[in-house]
Amino acid sequence: xxxxxxxxxxxxxxxxxxxxxxxxxxxxxxxxxxxxxxxxxxxxxxxxxxxxxxxxxxxxxxxxxxxxxxxxxxxxxxxxxxxxxxxxxxxxxxxxxxxxxxxxxxxxxxxxxxxxxxxxxxxxxxxxxxxxxxxxxxxxxxxxxxxxxxxxxxxxxxxxxxxxxxxxxxxxxxxxxxxxxxxxxxxxxxxxxxxxxxxxxxxxxxxxxxxxxxxxxxxx
Amino acid sequence: xxxxxxxxxxxxxxxxxxxxxxxxxxxxxxxxxxxxxxxxxxxxxxxxxxxxxxxxxxxxxxxxxxxxxxxxxxxxxxxxxxxxxxxxxxxxxxxxxxxxxxxxxxxxxxxxxxxxxxxxxxxxxxxxxxxxxxxxxxxxxxxxxxxxxxxxxxxxxxxxxxxxxxxxxxxxxxxxxxxxxxxxxxxxxxxxxxxxxxxxxxxxxxxxxxxxxxxxxxxx
Amino acid sequence: xxxxxxxxxxxxxxxxxxxxxxxxxxxxxxxxxxxxxxxxxxxxxxxxxxxxxxxxxxxxxxxxxxxxxxxxxxxxxxxxxxxxxxxxxxxxxxxxxxxxxxxxxxxxxxxxxxxxxxxxxxxxxxxxxxxxxxxxxxxxxxxxxxxxxxxxxxxxxxxxxxxxxxxxxxxxxxxxxxxxxxxxxxxxxxxxxxxxxxxxxxxxxxxxxxxxxxxxxxxx
Amino acid sequence: xxxxxxxxxxxxxxxxxxxxxxxxxxxxxxxxxxxxxxxxxxxxxxxxxxxxxxxxxxxxxxxxxxxxxxxxxxxxxxxxxxxxxxxxxxxxxxxxxxxxxxxxxxxxxxxxxxxxxxxxxxxxxxxxxxxxxxxxxxxxxxxxxxxxxxxxxxxxxxxxxxxxxxxxxxxxxxxxxxxxxxxxxxxxxxxxxxxxxxxxxxxxxxxxxxxxxxxxxxxx
Numbered sequence: 001x002x003x004x005x006x007x008x009x010x011x012x013x014x015x016x017x018x019x020x021x022x023x024x025x026x027x028x029x030x031x032x033x034x035x036x037x038x039x040x041x042x043x044x045x046x047x048x049x050x051x052x053x054x055x056x057x058x059x060x061x062x063x064x065x066x067x068x069x070x071x072x073x074x075x076x077x078x079x080x081x082x083x084x085x086x087x088x089x090x091x092x093x094x095x096x097x098x099x100x101x102x103x104x105x106x107x108x109x110x111x112x113x114x115x116x117x118x119x120x121x122x123x124x125x126x127x128x129x130x131x132x133x134x135x136x137x138x139x140x141x142x143x144x145x146x147x148x149x150x151x152x153x154x155x156x157x158x159x160x161x162x163x164x165x166x167x168x169x170x171x172x173x174x175x176x177x178x179x180x181x182x183x184x185x186x187x188x189x190x191x192x193x194x195x196x197x198x199x200x201x202x203x204x205x206x207x208x209x210x211x212x213x214x215x216x217x218x219x220x
Numbered sequence: 221x222x223x224x225x226x227x228x229x230x231x232x233x234x235x236x237x238x239x240x241x242x243x244x245x246x247x248x249x250x251x252x253x254x255x256x257x258x259x260x261x262x263x264x265x266x267x268x269x270x271x272x273x274x275x276x277x278x279x280x281x282x283x284x285x286x287x288x289x290x291x292x293x294x295x296x297x298x299x300x301x302x303x304x305x306x307x308x309x310x311x312x313x314x315x316x317x318x319x320x321x322x323x324x325x326x327x328x329x330x331x332x333x334x335x336x337x338x339x340x341x342x343x344x345x346x347x348x349x350x351x352x353x354x355x356x357x358x359x360x361x362x363x364x365x366x367x368x369x370x371x372x373x374x375x376x377x378x379x380x381x382x383x384x385x386x387x388x389x390x391x392x393x394x395x396x397x398x399x400x401x402x403x404x405x406x407x408x409x410x411x412x413x414x415x416x417x418x419x420x421x422x423x424x425x426x427x428x429x430x431x432x433x434x435x436x437x438x439x440x
Numbered sequence: 441x442x443x444x445x446x447x448x449x450x451x452x453x454x455x456x457x458x459x460x461x462x463x464x465x466x467x468x469x470x471x472x473x474x475x476x477x478x479x480x481x482x483x484x485x486x487x488x489x490x491x492x493x494x495x496x497x498x499x500x501x502x503x504x505x506x507x508x509x510x511x512x513x514x515x516x517x518x519x520x521x522x523x524x525x526x527x528x529x530x531x532x533x534x535x536x537x538x539x540x541x542x543x544x545x546x547x548x549x550x551x552x553x554x555x556x557x558x559x560x561x562x563x564x565x566x567x568x569x570x571x572x573x574x575x576x577x578x579x580x581x582x583x584x585x586x587x588x589x590x591x592x593x594x595x596x597x598x599x600x601x602x603x604x605x606x607x608x609x610x611x612x613x614x615x616x617x618x619x620x621x622x623x624x625x626x627x628x629x630x631x632x633x634x635x636x637x638x639x640x641x642x643x644x645x646x647x648x649x650x651x652x653x654x655x656x657x658x659x660x
Numbered sequence: 661x662x663x664x665x666x667x668x669x670x671x672x673x674x675x676x677x678x679x680x681x682x683x684x685x686x687x688x689x690x691x692x693x694x695x696x697x698x699x700x701x702x703x704x705x706x707x708x709x710x711x712x713x714x715x716x717x718x719x720x721x722x723x724x725x726x727x728x729x730x731x732x733x734x735x736x737x738x739x740x741x742x743x744x745x746x747x748x749x750x751x752x753x754x755x756x757x758x759x760x761x762x763x764x765x766x767x768x769x770x771x772x773x774x775x776x777x778x779x780x781x782x783x784x785x786x787x788x789x790x791x792x793x794x795x796x797x798x799x800x801x802x803x804x805x806x807x808x809x810x811x812x813x814x815x816x817x818x819x820x821x822x823x824x825x826x827x828x829x830x831x832x833x834x835x836x837x838x839x840x841x842x843x844x845x846x847x848x849x850x851x852x853x854x855x856x857x858x859x860x861x862x863x864x865x866x867x868x869x870x871x872x873x874x875x876x877x878x879x880x
Contacts, residue, residue: 105838108779112772112842119768119877124353126380133344133394158378160346162394164627174353174382177851178765182772183841187604187627191837217779325618328559332552332622339548339657384847397631398545402552403621407824407847411617437559564793566820573784573834598818600786602834614793614822 005204008033008046008068010061011053016075016189020050023193029200033068035060048200051076058083062090071095071203073196075102077141091210095203099213102195106142106169107217109184113149113171116180124174125150130160131167142169225424228253228266228288230281231273236295236409240270243413249420253288255280268420271296278303282310291315291423293416295322297361311430315423319433320361322415326389327437329404333369333391336400344394345370350380351387362389445644448473448486448508450501451493456515456629460490463633469640473508475500488640491516498523502530511535511643513636515542517581531650535643539653542635546582546609547657549624553589553611556620564614565590570600571607582609665864668693668706668728670721671713676735676849680710683853689860693728695720708860711736718743722750731755731863733856735762737801751870755863759873762855766802766829767877769844773809773831776840784834785810790820791827802829 004027011017012034021031032044036053051061051074058076065072071094074087079098087096101107129143139147139157146169147155167186172179186192195213202216224247231237232254241251252264256273271281271294278296285292291314294307299318307316321327349363359367359377366389367375387406392399406412415433422436444467451457452474461471472484476493491501491514498516505512511534514527519538527536541547569583579587579597586609587595607626612619626632635653642656664687671677672694681691692704696713711721711734718736725732731754734747739758747756761767789803798819799807806829807815827846832839846852855873862876 103838104779105833105835105840108776108840112775115772115775116768119764124382126350126382128348128378128380130346156380158348158380160348160376160378160392160394162344162346162392162399164396164630165394165399166627172380172382173765174380174385175765175851176384177846177848177854178763179382179385179843179845179847180765180768181843181845183839183843185839185841186837187606187839188837190604191835194837323618324559325613325615325620328556328620332555335552335555336548339544384850386847393545395545395631397626397628397634398543399623399625399627400545400548401623401625403623405619405621406617407619407826408617410824411615414617564822566790566822568788568818568820570786596820598788598820600788600816600818600832600834602784602786602832602839604836605834605839612820612822614820614825616824619822619825 004028004030005047005200006030006032006044007200008035008049008064008070010035010049010051010057010064012036014052016192017052019189019193020052020196023190023197027197035064046070048073048204050196050200052196055079055083062086065090065094069094071206073097073199073203075099075192075196088210091208093208095206095209095211097199097203097211097213097216099199100141102192102199102213103184103186104195104198104217105184105186105191107214109169109171109182110145110149110214111218112182113146116173116182117149120173120175120180121150121153124172125153125155126172126174127155127157128160128170128172129157129168130162130165132164133161135161140167140169142167146171224248224250225267225420226250226252226264227420228255228269228284228290230255230269230271230277230284232256234272236412237272239409239413240272240416243410243417247417255284266290268293268424270416270420272416275299275303282306285310285314289314291426293317293419293423295319295412295416308430311428313428315426315429315431317419317423317431317433317436319419321365322412322419322433323404323406324415324418324437325404325406325411326362327434329389329391329402330365330369330434331438332402333366336393336402337369340393340395340400341370341373344392345373345375346392346394347375347377348380348390348392349377349388350382350385352384353381355381360387360389362387366391444468444470445487445640446470446472446484447640448475448489448504448510450475450489450491450497450504452476454492456632457492459629459633460492460636463630463637467637475504486510488513488644490636490640492636495519495523502526505530505534509534511646513537513639513643515539515632515636528650531648533648535646535649535651537639537643537651537653537656539639540581542632542639542653543624543626544635544638544657545624545626545631547654549609549611549622550585550589550654551658552622553586556613556622557589560613560615560620561590561593564612565593565595566612566614567595567597568600568610568612569597569608570602570605572604573601575601580607580609582607586611664688664690665707665860666690666692666704667860668695668709668724668730670695670709670711670717670724672696674712676852677712679849679853680712680856683850683857687857695724706730708733708864710856710860712856715739715743722746725750725754729754731866733757733859733863735759735852735856748870751868753868755866755869755871757859757863757871757873757876759859760801762852762859762873763844763846764855764858764877765844765846765851767874769829769831769842770805770809770874771878772842773806776833776842777809780833780835780840781810781813784832785813785815786832786834787815787817788820788830788832789817789828790822790825792824793821795821800827800829802827806831
């Protein structure tokens, strides 16, 4: 297995940040630097930085990457084109893993959908996504990623909002006489924290370069 | 079990009509009168009439009910208000079972939904229906019946059109921390033919009266 | 809504206990007494006691009920016949709510299954339950409760063990041409904490008596 | 599209045989030779032979292949090792497509499962199969094919028998925090008839060779 490492966490008080802390602790990785709106604490020099914060913090994140000369795993959503370009520039110096979805299963779902499409692309295709009632955007980003695999087709997306469902996505391929469906259910935010852990281990194994979470999973 | 009987079938060449013929034959009931666009055949006097045809044939159906003085099970969809009233009038003389859906499971689904609503009416509610790609109307009549059980609430219906799916309906109740769902899948039209058979046996046991398929199932 | 209240919690450090603390806090109820293996803390006199501990603690729980003369909601699993009898005795003095499953949805699932059984009892029936890989007993208690609703029938239970699934139960009724299924998914332990909260409010409204969680939900 | 062709059908009165007749007719292919227990009819020379019969008829099938020097698609289940060898020998002269499952979706399901396995092979894996109550063998052949993709692992199979369900297979991959599942539902035997049609078109395009249905789908 991978050796344990010392890490810094930007956005340590958010939902995902707290999940990262407990997941990383189970693998004996040590939180030596943490940053949030009201707090900066440093016990040691981090070997890698994790960012689970918001786009407004982005500038500070880049400062910390430069300060520690450390690789970065960034889960912040809603980054601007300009911010993504800054990440690409800095990835010429350190390795960077950037994604809007750190669930392994969703990456597999996307890959399987591409494979299924080769043979079943002319079947009827439908996507359903279910999320908690507090999610305001419809459809989900992941549902859109699935739909975008079919550029030549109008694939309908049905969005359900139910209680506090973490997140579910199903894609159906309906033929004459049979239906094939691929389904992903996120049970807890822990799955995203584990994806971030895998990404950290991946980033630590690279000298530099800009990577997606798909690269991490499929070892590119 | 019920004794076998002699029946007449209006609309014997349609999809549902053919299913009725084979289902009734298994219970040793005898087809003694059949009527369709191009054919009228009579071998004996029917004890009961089944109508699986279209609203345009309705007038003839009523003539046959009067001619044979026989009870009627009518599965024709899209009847007008006036036609329904004619049925109610004639039901003062013979028993009539009228429904747009002769699936037992769907009646149970409706009943269970009413029960669930009593306790979970304030949870998030969503309905999904899936049908074959040739179904033009959205949402399905059954999905609307489910939705109409919640007059005080805007219950969303998602409609999927997939290959040649016979018909599926699911209603979800989403609370904080749990989801309850009730689901009905029609596998073949045989299920509707069996509902019509049950209705015929029910109608034969009554002197007169206007009944829904729900009455048949719940023995009112 | 219900007024907030002061409560005592036995087993406050366990998984369910911690969930109770956060759920009760959201309804402005105050934790004034807590007890666990190593800790006894009292800030005020509790109006009601909640027990989320283990059978070994049972004796102390009864002492606290007597000491505070407070009603009790007890979620401890694996109580002995003798311990249940002690609860029934004490319920002649204070109200007691006892259950092995405080999920509202599961109570509804049981009730709907009973209703469905009346009409579909002769269909093929199958139960599936899915739980996390750490659950050692098969089948789950809830699956057994479902099965026990069919004393005249051998209903098969299939048990799946998958990652950290919180808990899912589905009962299928398969007829010729259709399948009806009822499904419950627990998303988080919060659902159990909410059931305990409902039970506490119920117990506070009663002078005395021994109640199940089903009584709480169906207002007996 | 493919040109229409003249075909011979061995086992034309069985369930699958009748489905083949109607499916092939829709593509304007002509049934010019048919053989069954009691009947042999020939109107013209078949360009290809389809066998939907039983192992006892196998010898006659081989005679017909030799007589017409025609390729063969054989869906007969339960062939012996020796019979399979005879097919391989004759495939040096004509093309032969042999499979126990002519559903496109099931082939895709098998392929996707192999892909998912590469990344999720260490997750918890469970298989569920549902079939009609008349199916006597447990588990289904397709469920076994799925299980056999994991030779290093003990993958449990749960078998449900429900009414007249045509055939459903689901494979679950359960990780910590997420579940991925792949599901195939056969709606009607037509799906198998369509697989046989695809295989016939494939066989007609080859001079000789022994092929599986997977070869047909994935164009080997």
